[in-house]
Amino acid sequence: MVKKQVVGESLPRPDALAKVQGRARYIKDMLKSRKEVLIGRALFPPYAHARIVSIDVREATCLPGVAAVVTAKDLPGFNGYGVAALDKPVLAENEVRYQGDPVVFVAAKDQKTVDQALSLISVEYEPLSVCEDPREALKPNASLIHKNHPLSKNNNISSQWRVEKGKAHEAIAQADIILESDFETQMADHAYLEPEICIAEPDEITGGITLIAPGHSPHLTCRSLAAAFGLPHSKVHVVSPIVGGSFGGKEDSNLEIAVMAGILALKTGCAVICEYTREESLRNTGKRHASYSHRKLAATKDGILTAIVADITIEKGAYKSVDPIPQRMAMYGGGVYRVPNAWVEARSVFTNHTYGCAFRGLGVPQAIFSIECQMDDLARSLQMDPVKLRLKNILEDGDQTITGQVMKSSRGLGLKKCIELACQRVRWDQPLKQSTEPAIRRGRGIAVFMYGTGTGYPNDGAHCFLNLQMDGSLMVGIATVEMGQGGLVAMAQMAAQAMGIAFEKVNINYSDNHTSPEAGATVASRSTVFLGNAIVNGCMILKERMLKCAGQILGADFRDLELLEGIIQVKQKPEVYVGLPEAIRYAFSHQVPLSAVGSWYPPLNRLDPVKGQDTRMHTYTFGAYIAEVSVDIGTGIYTLDRSVLACDLGKAINPQAAEGQMEGGVAQGIGFAMMEKFDWKNGISITDTYHNYLIPTAMDLPKLETIIVEESNELGPFGAKGIGEPPVVGVAPAIRNALYDALGIPFYTLPITPMKVLAAIKQREREVG
């Protein structure tokens, strides 16, 4: 029998057909088959910062149909929750720190009654001064956003990190060329289709609660909320069915809704559904962290980088949420380059804005934006081709990152190949064809990037349950969530290939904390590699057991046997075989367990916390992104004519799903670069619909070209590396560099709107005269 390859094939995703036909059940759809579900909703303040003087809920409580009205003093457990710290109040008690701090929860029989009850609640506020800029919040006289934060004391800093390598300040002083600039990136929304939602149901038998809630990790949801419910982790059952998009947001943002639904369910003893309106979702939930970077880049006159010095302030917003952004912006401060001397300091700072949470790329798009813009600035000042300059400096086998990590080609190092293939695709060596329209200027820009697979935390590791079934099929219990990324298909492909059974025989039991072990969240572009390795590990354990059983049945040494397509046969002698189901039945009656836990850990990180030197990522995905733009100099309107992304992802388990991730990431990067932004009025975001928060439509996107490069990662399952987040990373700087090429004008702040482009053109006209 010929061994059929499953890994590397673009098999259809099990969720795809059901989704396009409208049969996939998202959480809101589950309401249809349920009766007697209460509706829950929260009252939010009209201020971004205020003292709560009084709350009067008497009228709302008396309204017929209202099942519960809950204020901070009525809570069953700890009044705080969160991913990294329990610092976000379930309900604000004395103070609201941002527009999304709920003050009262209400549950009632229907939406109308809930809304009416909310309108009957009167809260007296005393408005307080609003801090909207992290740079202001850093000043010594700034008042504290959190008087008693569990982790941050005496200042508004949420977390900070420094990376120090060589002697950066001395190197800068001696450099031939020094560039110094300030860069700003904005807060951005994930813009997922499904708003935050949760159905919570008390379990009268266990005394616990079940939360049906989209998220990135059912275990993380449980851990973040159990204290607020006053329940042990073991009694908080979290299921995350098919998620309607998340991109990092629902790792944390959905907790707001889940804690409300859970509290209301515990208070009423009934099932409760809560869902944010789109306005609430845009106003209250986590966003991409805004950043302000001051950077110096030093090089020799031949274009060899000698030093980087950067000082980075990140907007944390009101709560800690997920906060490795300073560490990550510092770590990626040198981009993909060999920089012998670096000093990068970064800090995240509390303000009264919506909190910053995880968002595809987690700090890396912000970091790569500044270094990749600065590389083009350097190329211009050296009058050198930007690609040539990059190729002179990119990390190669044996080179060190600014955190001291040594690059190894054995872990997949396809950066150069990505650059070469992307350049070939657009014919970088030929001048870009200009338009015949007099007002149109065309330009082309590149950005290159890398992105580590995994969180880099010491606790990062993955586990899964595997259960062989009597008929030769396999159940895999993993905590991984399917949010559109194609995780289900990739996991099943790897299990089928590793076990030696048909793809159709594998069932992935996903995202349920009661049927899968804690294995980290579906984040950090880690699932394919981490969970994939755990699945392979578990399959190897079970396979060896079954080969041994088959050996006993066939009277052969198990080492001479192989399992292919559900048949165990003697190698080179396929006529001597036994079916897998028979071996399983044999195992079942001979005290051989049919279940196993598959596990995998990456190599342990060696960390120097003082200088930020470490080896936290076992492998990196690399990429090169090229953008071509046409700019109308009369209006500042520009269009992206061409978009080419080459990514070295080690091995595409499912090439079509990988391309989907690449296209999606690029589309999101285009929005970040060109249009997405929030506008504020005294701490309240006036951007609260998709009418004024613009994301690109299909009409704004050119064909999104993708090139898959496969430089195998020796530690990855089948050589794989992560691909979820990397595609978003290089888009904004490449578009910026293309605009620089088209107009000769550099931009340093995102998004680069037509208004900004036209203002810059007009300013230059005034300067030139």
Add this chain to the structure above:
Amino acid sequence: MSTAFYRPTDTLEAISLLGRFGKRAIIVNGGTDIVIEISKGRLTPEAIISISDIQELHEISHQNGYIRIGGSATYYEMMENPLLNHFSGMIEAISQVGSPAIRQVATLAGNICTAAPAPDGCTMAMGLDAVVVLAGPSGERLLPLSQMLLGRGKTAREEHELLTAILLPISKKNCAYLRLARRRAQDIAKVMVGVSLELQDGVCKDAVISLGALNAVPCRAYSLEKLLKNNRIEEGIARVEEIFPQEAKPRPSPFREYKEQVLPTMIGRTLRKAAERWGTNEPENSILP
């Protein structure tokens, strides 16, 4: 308080309902704007009168030198109607409104009666010197579109009147439309320009210029029209491109400066487009005189 919902099937029935409810009724004519206002609770009418089922108001016909567009004709119906092929600018304007789903139900009459600051169809119609037909219990009256719009959300329509048709003068059919928006679909434009031009031997005989997204409602740029008339068109356009029209008074907004910067360029480009079209845009087998 509950809201009564009516779906009249003929114009007289609709007018009689308006006579009964007056200001307490809201006419839904497509509903892509007003239904949002109702569902958000910003409008609380006693009666909703949906006029989409009045078949006679969907008609688009040729009448005494005008194209008559029925008050319930949707953008999609307009785009599909061969009579409107001649009005390239109108097709440009309405084919960029919202999304295909919106164009299926949204109407030009609704666009006019909403009296919003940035209406594509209404801006182009004003650039065609369109006339609206208002029908009330005592009959019909005609009103130039430029006199219909009184201010944001305010029109000259009396509470018991229904806008039953928009008349586009065929003499103005040489028209063009440009809009400036931050993305290519589903974005309210920041500047809208609709123009129609009549030329003779390279000389401008008549020009109508309508500007949207600047003032509270679209406005005519009469001062520029005057500059163009009886001058060679290239020279006229070159002059217009140097001038910020006195009629445009952009409202305070984060986009105000941008609008001021691009407006003359946009007017110039729209005029040039219309001028280039002169004499070239007659579809074969024209059904118009």
